[in-house]
Structures are given as C-alpha cells and as structure tokens.
Amino acid sequence: MLGLTSRETADLAKKSHDVSRKNNNSPSKIDKVTYCVKPSKNTTITKKLSVPPHTSFFDIMKKAQKGDNAFKFNYTMYNFTGVDEAYITSIGGVAEEISNGSGLVWMLYNCTQAAQCVDPTECSLSDTGVSITHPKDGGIWLFNYEHQNWNETHH
Numbered sequence: 001m002l003g004l005t006s007r008e009t010a011d012l013a014k015k016s017h018d019v020s021r022k023n024n025n026s027p028s029k030i031d032k033v034t035y036c037v038k039p040s041k042n043t044t045i046t047k048k049l050s051v052p053p054h055t056s057f058f059d060i061m062k063k064a065q066k067g068d069n070a071f072k073f074n075y076t077m078y079n080f081t082g083v084d085e086a087y088i089t090s091i092g093g094v095a096e097e098i099s100n101g102s103g104l105v106w107m108l109y110n111c112t113q114a115a116q117c118v119d120p121t122e123c124s125l126s127d128t129g130v131s132i133t134h135p136k137d138g139g140i141w142l143f144n145y146e147h148q149n150w151n152e153t154h155h
Helices: 006-022 057-065 114-118
Strands: 031-040 043-051 073-079 084-091 097-099 102-111 140-149
Touching: 031 057, 031 114, 043 057, 043 114, 084 102, 084 140, 102 114, 114 140
Parallel strands: 031 140
Antiparallel strands: 031 043, 073 084, 097 102, 102 140
16 A cells, blocks of 8 residues: 555545545436425425435425425326326315316426515416426425416417
C-alpha cells in the first residue's frame, strides 16, 4: 500500500465508494415529489415523498396513504382507451358526489410551485390519469375536490 493506517485506508475506500455511487446512474436515484390534497376551499394537506424514477402517480398515492388517513383513497378501475386506469372516487374520506351529469369530483393538477396547491387555478389540469401519470423529480401534484358539470355545452 501507500503506507496508510488501516483507518486511512478505510476512509479512502469509503470516499472512493461514495464517488462511484454519485457518478453511477444506477436505480438508487430517488425522485422527490410533492403531493397535495385539497378536500375543501380552506384546507390543503401536503406530503413530500421520495420515490424511484418513473413511479406512477397511482403508486405515489399508495405510498402516501400508508399510516395517513388524509391520503387514504378509494378508486374504481376503468378501461378508457385500452389501458386499465384507476379513477379516484374518494380521498381522505371525502367521496365524489355526482348526480345528473354534475357534482363534486377529484381532479388532478400539475403545479409548478408548492404555493399553488392552495389555488388550483394556477396549476395545469392533468391530461392523463393517475395510473399513467409519472411525475418528474421535483414535481408538485394536487388532487382538488371541485364541482364539474358535464351537461354544459363548451364552444
């Protein structure tokens, strides 16, 4: 060796291992995702989660609900376009209420700042469902409980 003590050799080996882990694009990379739930106008609940890259939002929801009733959810599986998709029917004990083509439902939004979880009008409505949405590192996602009317004609 280089005349190093066993402690110095161990420290050098540890530093070498740490550097190789940083330079390795291995599956040990973790994405950080913020998940917000807004069950009413004046209530927003936020949770930050660490997940492997390419995790579906549905799997993020499953992780968030463990040990936290505010994030517990129910869903129904549908096949909209040849892909099985989870449709969220309740979160935190707050269930959708639909009658005659309108009512209160859970809508998923992609936000750019955590402060937007308070006001979903500043976020973008997700164009994909939870099963096929894959948040990126640093993503901020909001499930908002809101009124929808499918009877209105949109021009």
